[in-house]
Every structure is written in C-alpha cells, then in structure tokens.
Amino acid sequence: MVSPILELTNINKSFGHVQANKNINLKINKGTIHGIIGENGAGKSTLMSIVFGLYQANSGSIKINGKEINLRSPRDSIVNGIGMVHQHFMLVENFTVLENIILGFEGETVFGEKLANAKKDLEKLCKTYNFNIDLDATIADLSVGFRQRVEILKSLYRGAEILILDEPTGVLTPQEVDELFKILRSLKDEGKTIVLITHKLIEIMDLTSEVSVMRQGEMVGHTKTQNTNKEQLAEMMVGRSVLLRVDKKEIKKGEVIFKVNNLSVKDDLDVIRVKNINLEIRSGEILGIAGVTGNGQTELLEALSGIRKVESGNIQLFGEKISDQDNFLNPRMLKEKGLAHVPEDRQRMGLISDFKAHENLIFGYHDQEPFSKSAVLNSQEITEYSSKIMQEYDVRPNSPNLITSNFSGGNQQKIILSRELNENPKVLLVGQPTRGVDIGAIEFIHQRLIDMRDRGAAILLASVELDEILSLSDRIIVMFDGKIVGEKENKNVTDRELGLLMAGVA
Amino acid sequence: MEFLSDIASLINSTLRISTPLVFAAMAGIFAERSGVIDFSLEGKMLMAAFVAAVGSYYLGNPWLGLLLAIIVCVCLSMLHGFASVTHKGDQVVSCVAINILIIGLTTALAAAWFGQAGLTPTLNEEQRFLEINLPFADSVRDIPIIGTLYSDILSGHYVFVYLAYLSVPIVFWIVFKTSFGLRLRAVGENPSAVDTAGINVFAMRYKALAVNGVLIAFAGAHLSTAVNANFFREMSAGRGYLALAAMIFGKWHPKTALIACLLFGFTDALQIRLQGVELPAIGEIPVQLIQAIPYILTVVLLAGFVGKAIAPNAIGQPYIKER
Numbered sequence: 141m142v143s144p145i146l147e148l149t150n151i152n153k154s155f156g157h158v159q160a161n162k163n164i165n166l167k168i169n170k171g172t173i174h175g176i177i178g179e180n181g182a183g184k185s186t187l188m189s190i191v192f193g194l195y196q197a198n199s200g201s202i203k204i205n206g207k208e209i210n211l212r213s214p215r216d217s218i219v220n221g222i223g224m225v226h227q228h229f230m231l232v233e234n235f236t237v238l239e240n241i242i243l244g245f246e247g248e249t250v251f252g253e254k255l256a257n258a259k260k261d262l263e264k265l266c267k268t269y270n271f272n273i274d275l276d277a278t279i280a281d282l283s284v285g286f287r288q289r290v291e292i293l294k295s296l297y298r299g300a301e302i303l304i305l306d307e308p309t310g311v312l313t314p315q316e317v318d319e320l321f322k323i324l325r326s327l328k329d330e331g332k333t334i335v336l337i338t339h340k341l342i343e344i345m346d347l348t349s350e351v352s353v354m355r356q357g358e359m360v361g362h363t364k365t366q367n368t369n370k371e372q373l374a375e376m377m378v379g380r381s382v383l384l385r386v387d388k389k390e391i392k393k394g395e396v397i398f399k400v401n402n403l404s405v406k407d408d409l410d411v412i413r414v415k416n417i418n419l420e421i422r423s424g425e426i427l428g429i430a431g432v433t434g435n436g437q438t439e440l441l442e443a444l445s446g447i448r449k450v451e452s453g454n455i456q457l458f459g460e461k462i463s464d465q466d467n468f469l470n471p472r473m474l475k476e477k478g479l480a481h482v483p484e485d486r487q488r489m490g491l492i493s494d495f496k497a498h499e500n501l502i503f504g505y506h507d508q509e510p511f512s513k514s515a516v517l518n519s520q521e522i523t524e525y526s527s528k529i530m531q532e533y534d535v536r537p538n539s540p541n542l543i544t545s546n547f548s549g550g551n552q553q554k555i556i557l558s559r560e561l562n563e564n565p566k567v568l569l570v571g572q573p574t575r576g577v578d579i580g581a582i583e584f585i586h587q588r589l590i591d592m593r594d595r596g597a598a599i600l601l602a603s604v605e606l607d608e609i610l611s612l613s614d615r616i617i618v619m620f621d622g623k624i625v626g627e628k629e630n631k632n633v634t635d636r637e638l639g640l641l642m643a644g645v646a
Numbered sequence: 647m648e649f650l651s652d653i654a655s656l657i658n659s660t661l662r663i664s665t666p667l668v669f670a671a672m673a674g675i676f677a678e679r680s681g682v683i684d685f686s687l688e689g690k691m692l693m694a695a696f697v698a699a700v701g702s703y704y705l706g707n708p709w710l711g712l713l714l715a716i717i718v719c720v721c722l723s724m725l726h727g728f729a730s731v732t733h734k735g736d737q738v739v740s741c742v743a744i745n746i747l748i749i750g751l752t753t754a755l756a757a758a759w760f761g762q763a764g765l766t767p768t769l770n771e772e773q774r775f776l777e778i779n780l781p782f783a784d785s786v787r788d789i790p791i792i793g794t795l796y797s798d799i800l801s802g803h804y805v806f807v808y809l810a811y812l813s814v815p816i817v818f819w820i821v822f823k824t825s826f827g828l829r830l831r832a833v834g835e836n837p838s839a840v841d842t843a844g845i846n847v848f849a850m851r852y853k854a855l856a857v858n859g860v861l862i863a864f865a866g867a868h869l870s871t872a873v874n875a876n877f878f879r880e881m882s883a884g885r886g887y888l889a890l891a892a893m894i895f896g897k898w899h900p901k902t903a904l905i906a907c908l909l910f911g912f913t914d915a916l917q918i919r920l921q922g923v924e925l926p927a928i929g930e931i932p933v934q935l936i937q938a939i940p941y942i943l944t945v946v947l948l949a950g951f952v953g954k955a956i957a958p959n960a961i962g963q964p965y966i967k968e969r
Contacts, residue, residue, distance in 0.1 A: 194842065194967070215844025230839040233834045243832050246844030270734035597739070 143206035145170040145333050146302055146311045147189070156491035160186040164200070172335040173324060174363070175344040178354030179377055179578035181548055184337045185227070188304045192224040193217035205279050223295025224304040229287050231279045238262065238275040240293045249320045265296055269323060287314040292323065303327065304335040309343060313432055314606065314639035321347055326490030339571055339579070341370040353377055378580045386586050386611045389594060397598045398567045402453035405443040412451065413439040415622035421598040427588065428613030429602040434624035438484060440572045444600070445481035446471045457567065477505065478558040484571030484602070491544050498526035498540035501559055516547045533558035534584055550581030555589060568592055568599045574608060586612060606635045620644040655913055661807055662873065664911025666691065666865035668810040670889030671896065671903040672817045673861035678898055680819065681834035681960040685741035685861055686726055688886025689748040690719045692865020697754040699766045701879035702773045712867045720859035727855045731848055733755040733962030753879055764879030775872040777802050778823045804872035806864055813861065818900040830854055833895030834958035839966040849966045891944045898958060
C-alpha cells in the first residue's frame with residue numbers, strides 16, 4: 141500500500157475558547173480530487189490553513205508522502221508542494237499578474253534575468269493549461285474567474301503537487317464553474333492532487349472521488365463519493381435529516397402591489413448603476429433577481445428600501461407613488477406603509493454587531509409601546525419579547541443578552557428576519573438571505589420566506605446563489621450592467637440559461 | 647543680470663530648504679508603502695537634530711553625530727513598530743505619543759546637560775558640516791548661464807543637499823526595481839497576499855521602518871549640524887508634517903513627492919525673499935501672511951486640488967493573522 145500524499149493525525153486547533161478543530165484525522169491519496177464538506181464554521185478552512193502553514197496546530201502531526209513535516213509558515217508548505225487558492229483571493233490588486241505570481245519567489249534581489257525567465261516559464265504553463273492569461277494585465281482589470289486562474293497558476297508555478305481550493309465556486313457564474321472544473325480535472329489527470337473545500341453538495345458529487353465530512357470542528361466521516369448521495373452527505377453535515385428541496389405550493393397571484401417605473405440609481409461615486417428598470421410584484425409572489433455581484437442589485441435594493449436616492453423614475457406601493465427623484469420616503473416611513481427590508485450585508489446594515497441580541501431585535505421599534513414608554517426603555521418587556529421571538533425563530537443560543545457578533549452567521553440572519561417579518565409586512569425586500577449561513581438555517585430561512593409568500597406578501601429576492609433563486613422564485617429577472625437582461629417564469633428554467641444571461645452574453 | 651542672480655539665489659535656497667522635506671518624504675514612503683502610517687516623522691526629525699548636535703559636540707565629528715542620530719531614529723521607528731505592528735496599536739496614537747515625547751525629551755535633556763532649556767552649545771567648524779564648493783566653481787562663474795547654473799546653483803551646498811536629491815532615484819529604484827520593493831508595496835496593499843506567499847509580514851514592516859529611521863536621521867542632522875550650528879527648541883518646525891503632506895500630494899511616489907517637496911521649498915524660499923519687499927500697488931505684505939503661504943498651499947493642494955490621493959490599501963491597519 142502506497143502511503144497517502146497527505147496525512148493528518150490528531151490535529152487540534154483552538155482560537156481562544158473556541159475549538160475549531162478537534163482530533164482531526166485525514167488521509168488524502170495522490171492523484172485524487174478529495175472533497176471536504178461541512179457547514180460554515182465547521183472548521184474546514186481552519187484545517188486547510190493549518191496544512192498551508194498559515195495557522196499552526198496546537199497539536200497533531202502532518203505527513204507528506206509518509207514523511208512528517210513541521211509547517212511553521214506558508215513558505216514551508218509551498219516548499220513541500222502544497223498550494224492553496226483561498227476563498228478571498230490573495231492578490232495585490234494594483235500589481236500585474238506576473239508581479240503577483242513571483243511575489244516571495246523572485247529569486248533575485250534586483251529584477252533582471254530571473255524575471256524574464258519567470259515570464260517565459262509562466263507563458264509556457266499558461267499554454268499547457270490553456271489559461272489564456274495576459275501576464276502584464278493588472279489584477280484590478282481582471283474578472284473574478286480570471287483572478288482565480290491567476291491563483292491556480294501561482295500555485296502551479298511554485299511547484300504545487302497538492303492544490304487546496306477553498307470554496308472556489310462561490311463567486312463564479314455556472315459557465316465559469318464549468319471552466320474551473322475542466323481545469324481541475326486536467327490537473328488531476330496530470331497526477332496532481334486536489335483538495336476541494338465546499339459546502340455545496342452538488343460539487344462534491346460532480347467532481348470528487350473521495351469525500352470527508354466535517355461538523356462542528358470534528359471529522360464525522362470519510363467515504364468514496366460513488367458510495368454516497370447528497371441526502372446522506374447533508375445529514376452527516378448537519379447531524380439530522382435535511383430537506384434539500386423547498387416545498388412550495390402553487391402560486392396564488394394577487395394584485396400588483398409593488399411597482400417600479402423607469403428607475404435609475406447612482407452609486408456613491410456618481411456612476412449610474414441601475415439603468416431604467418421596470419418591474420412589478422404581485423401579492424403572493426416571489427420575484428427573484430439573479431446576477432453576478434456588482435451589476436446594480438445592491439443599488440436597486442437600497443433605492444427600493446429608501447436608503448439611496450432615486451436618480452429618475454419612481455416607485456409605487458399600492459398604486460401610491462412613494463419615491464421619485466424629488467422626494468422619497470425614508471425607511472421608517474416605508475416600514476409604516478408595510479415594507480420590510482432584509483439587507484444584503486447583515487454586518488454593515490442589518491445589525492449593530494456590538495449590541496446585545498435583544499437590542500437588535502427591537503431596533504426600529506424601540507420607541508414604540510410596549511418596548512418603551514415616555515422615552516424610557518422597558519427592559520423587562522424587551523427581554524421577555526426577545527426570548528419569545530428567539531424561540532419562535534429558532535435563534536441559538538436563546539440568550540437575549542448575548543452580544544450579537546457572538547452568534548453564528550445563520551443565527552444573526554435569523555435575528556434580522558424575526559425583526560423584519562414579525563410585523564407581517566406586505567412587501568419584503570431580501571438581499572442575499574443565506575450568504576454565509578449553514579444548511580440547517582438555510583432550510584429554515586427559506587421556509588419562512590415561502591410562508592410569507594403564502595400569506596400574500598410580495599417578495600423581492602436578490603441573490604447570487606442561483607440554486608436559491610431557482611428554488612424560491614415564482615418569476616426570475618436577471619440583471620447585468622444595471623439593466624434587466626432577461627425575465628422568465630420559473631418553469632423549466634435551467635441554471636445554464638440564467639448563467640448566460642448573467643454573463644451578459646445571451 | 648540682477649534678475650538672473652535673483653532667480654539663481656531663489657533656486658539655490660529652494661534646493662536647500664527642500665532638503666529635509668525630501669529626506670522625510672522618502673522616509674515616509676518606506677513606512678507608508680509598507681502599510682504603517684508615520685506621523686512621527688516630525689518627532690524623529692527633531693530627535694535626530696538633537697542627537698546629531700549633541701553627538702557631534704561631544705565626539706568632535708559631525709559624521710559621528712549623524713551616525714548616532716541614525717541609531718536613535720531607527721530605535722524610535724522600532725518603538726513605533728513595536729506598538730503598532732507587533733502589538734497592533736493605533737498607528738496614529740503611537741506617532742502622536744512619539745512626537746510629544748520628543749518635544750519634551752529634547753528640551754529636558756538640553757536643560758539637564760547644558761543648563762539651557764532646549765538649546766545645545768554652538769558647534770565649531772570641526773563639529774559641523776560645511777558647504778561644499780564643487781571643483782572649478784570659482785573659475786567658471788563668469789561663463790553666462792552655465793557658469794551661474796554650476797557655481798551659484800549646483801555648487802556651495804551642504805553634503806545633505808546632494809544626498810537628498812541622490813536619494814530620490816535610489817528610493818525609486820529600490821521601490822520599483824527590486825524584490826524588496828515589490829514585497830514592500832505588496833505588504834502595504836494586501837498583507838495577506840504577502841503572508842500566503844511565505845513572507846513574514848511583520849518582518850517586512852520592521853525592515854521598512856528601519857529604512858525610514860535611517861532616512862529621517864539625515865533630515866534632522868541637516869538642520870542642526872549643517873544649516874544651523876546648534877539645536878534649538880522645536881527646530882523641525884512642522885517640516886515632518888509638511889513632508890508627509892508632500893508625500894501624500896505625491897501619491898506615495900518618490901518622483902512626484904520630490905516635486906511636491908520642491909514646490910513647498912520654493913514657496914518657503916519665496917516668502918523669505920518677499921519679506922519686507924514693497925510690492926507695487928499693494929505695498930508691504932505682512933510677514934505673518936507671507937510665512938503662512940506654504941501652509942495655505944498645503945491645505946489648498948490637499949483639499950482636492952490634485953485629485954484623490956489613493957493611499958496604499960492596507961495603510962493604518964495592523965495585520966491580524968488569526969481571527
């Protein structure tokens with residue numbers, strides 16, 4: 141039996157009181173694509189950061205090709221043939237591709253011959269793998285897909301035999317994912333070993349030959365991919381059975397209650413980001429907005445929710461004009477009219493992270509009875525209410541006095557949802573409701589949105605997760621470069637079709 | 647000819663007055679390109695002036711004074727690094743602390759050692775730097791234009807003046823043509839990228855700060871052992887801040903920072919010449935107003951006249967590796 145190319149034994153790692161990795165054992169065989177799956181916060185990224193030398197384990201051993209090695213810094217790992225493509229790319233944006241790749245491995249004090257050689261070598265590598273990258277291009281000018289290729293090229297140039305990819309598809313369109321998978325398969329055929337960290341079951345089933353599952357810092361199972369299925373993996377990840385498909389009743393469309401006419405919106409830099417958009421949402425309908433991040437969805441949502449000025453056009457609620465370029469209602473006035481908003485960026489706009497949970501739960505309603513009387517907060521009432529609503533929305537732990545930032549992403553999102561949904565809004569604007577949220581919580585959040593719809597609310601859902609758009613929406617529009625480039629009823633639409641629209645090519 | 651020699655002497659003073667600004671701006675480029683804010687240029691320049699003057703007084707050689715100033719300034723930079731790089735303190739607060747410390751320390755030490763608050767003894771010719779007359783300066787003076795250029799503008803400066811302008815291409819070369827420069831720029835833009843490339847982020851920032859300390863020492867020594875023959879209280883007079891402004895105005899780039907330093911130097915040289923001069927129709931301009939010109943210019947330029955200055959992306963942020 142050949143020894144595995146990478147073997148981890150009893151790895152432990154804590155950050156303060158939080159134990160991110162508990163007694164992890166893992167064997168990865170040469171020339172395979174090995175998936176590591178788990179929910180957010182399960183410890184996957186921490187474990188791989190240890191393998192990459194970025195973090196040091198508190199205890200445990202790491203063997204490469206049967207030989208025990210001590211990884212004190214990423215340099216040690218790189219020298220031992222380990223490369224890692226991080227979720228947030230480790231690139232200097234105003235450097236060229238070439239500069240980014242040679243950084244740390246310049247090989248000479250003053251640039252000259254080695255730099256020229258490096259360029260030649262890289263051109264050869266690009267040709268071999270069909271990368272099609274301009275080495276002199278500045279990173280800031282490259283699309284996300286290309287930046288990722290630069291990261292892969294960087295690892296290969298530094299001699300990686302084991303390539304770790306951390307959530308590589310989160311920021312890609314379906315077509316870009318196809319390209320990436322093609323590259324990864326060809327790397328595997330070359331004899332390289334790929335470790336794929338993901339929380340997406342479909343990627344595991346598509347690409348890997350072996351899979352390891354992590355839950356709450358522990359390794360809970362290893363199996364050959366062919367011997368398992370999505371349902372089984374999901375259950376291992378969450379620790380209970382999970383509903384992967386959302387059960388949705390047939391749509392009962394009502395009146396048009398929310399209408400947007402010829403809306404244009406500028407961003408903070410005075411650039412027009414939303415261009416002449418028209419849309420309407422009926423009661424009992426979920427309208428999904430698909431699109432790659434940065435195509436105007438953020439600005440659209442902000443304008444609709446009253447936090448960004450309308451440049452031209454108008455917004456109507458129940459036939460009444462609520463905003464145009466001259467006057468617009470602020471979020472508080474909109475709230476009184478029955479419009480609720482779950483912002484895309486919960487840390488920045490949805491919550492005050494340093495506040496206690498109960499403060500965030502009533503924020504915006506804090507000056508109303510029963511939470512306050514004559515400008516004095518009634519803490520007993522607030523705490524009782526918070527505890528009750530946290531129970532109802534399954535916020536864990538149910539401790540109203542805990543600081544909000546100490547809750548996991550999913551539970552923070554539930555805090556926002558419970559605040560916004562509790563007033564039974566007629567119109568709900570939701571941005572990225574499940575970004576950074578674990579599977580169990582996703583199921584819960586999706587179910588809540590469906591319930592709202594079934595009760596007759598009009599819901600606008602903006603998400604970069606195509607699966608989410610496809611499983612929740614009744615109707616889908618695709619935004620590209622600030623415009624609506626496609627609108628489809630959600631019947632027999634495929635992610636490929638949407639992907640082409642999202643990339644602006646269809 | 648009167649006019650030409652006026653111009654020549656104006657350019658001559660511009661070069662001299664800009665010298666400490668150039669050193670300080672180059673020092674600032676190293677610190678800030680690595681992601682560490684350096685408001686303490688002012689304090690370090692003052693300390694260097696003090697140490698150079700005292701060192702040269704006791705050791706009898708201005709070069710030894712300069713060496714001492716370099717050592718002390720590197721130590722101060724390391725202190726700034728210890729507070730803001732290693733212990734991830736607020737970089738501005740660390741700088742302000744250093745500046746305040748040094749204003750008090752120089753005054754107090756001068757009082758303790760020489761009995762005069764904030765004043766060191768006058769240095770004799772052996773103990774200070776003297777103006778350097780370039781070869782043949784006197785003999786070619788009468789050749790039109792070239793003679794003026796060589797003898798009245800290029801010749802007759804302190805060694806620091808030449809070193810300052812020599813430092814600019816060297817800094818440019820280091821920052822843009824060497825692997826150290828590549829890492830320096832990278833660590834100020836995206837320290838995580840540097841860390842994952844197997845380079846120690848903290849060591850990189852300390853190295854940058856060490857270079858910063860060396861360069862700023864030259865600025866201080868220029869003030870107390872070249873243009874003046876002693877140290878006096880708060881003799882840096884805001885030049886550290888002015889240099890920082892020049893560096894920002896120059897977008898953290900040695901070439902444009904040099905231009906900004908020269909511009910500030912020029913307005914200062916001009917204000918000295920304009921003092922007491924009767925201007926037609928206006929009459930004599932109050933001295934205070936003229937002296938304020940460089941500072942007003944700074945404010946105007948920084949208030950958006952030159953467009954948005956884009957700082958290194960990670961400036962001011964301590965690098966936190968583990969969450």
